[in-house]
Amino acid sequence: MSIRPLNWISHRIALLWLAMLACCAWMTTTSWFASEDLGTPTPLQYALIMLGCTLGLIVDDLCDMWRWHRP
Numbered sequence: 001m002s003i004r005p006l007n008w009i010s011h012r013i014a015l016l017w018l019a020m021l022a023c024c025a026w027m028t029t030t031s032w033f034a035s036e037d038l039g040t041p042t043p044l045q046y047a048l049i050m051l052g053c054t055l056g057l058i059v060d061d062l063c064d065m066w067r068w069h070r071p
Contacts, residue, residue, distance in 0.1 A: 009065065017058050024051040 003013070031047035 009062075013061070019060075020054050020058070024054045027051075 028044070028047040028051055031043040035041050035044040
């Protein structure tokens with residue numbers, strides 16, 4: 001049994017996922033500083049919720065692609 005390369009993930013989708021993660025990382029970082037300045041954890045909590053949703057979307061897409069073997 002040989003290991004197949006990940007050629008079933010298109011480059012466009014991978015770049016989209018990377019851009020989504022970069023935006024969420026930027027939002028989490030800026031929200032962290034905003035939380036420190038405001039003295040409340042609410043902005044950071046919202047940013048972490050968005051990061052979790054983004055990671056869940058990527059994992060869901062990967063599972064769907066793996067199940068149906070389609071790019």
